Amino acid sequence: SVVARKPLKKGEILALDMLTVKVAEPHGVSPENIFKLVGKKIMVDLEKDATIIDTMIKG
Numbered sequence: 001s002v003v004a005r006k007p008l009k010k011g012e013i014l015a016l017d018m019l020t021v022k023v024a025e026p027h028g029v030s031p032e033n034i035f036k037l038v039g040k041k042i043m044v045d046l047e048k049d050a051t052i053i054d055t056m057i058k059g
Helices: 031-037
Strands: 002-004 019-021
Touching: 002 031, 019 031
Parallel strands: none
Antiparallel strands: 002 019
């Protein structure tokens, strides 16, 4: 799953250096879709290594 590489704040625009891929629970955005997240807005605060799921993204 795609996870936060660092803590993220609600409203931040995602960049590739903010994201990484790990085996994570719950299952979130698939690693092959990591580039589709770039430029999208995160709608919740996330801690480092938190799984990113589709409902957390806008745009």
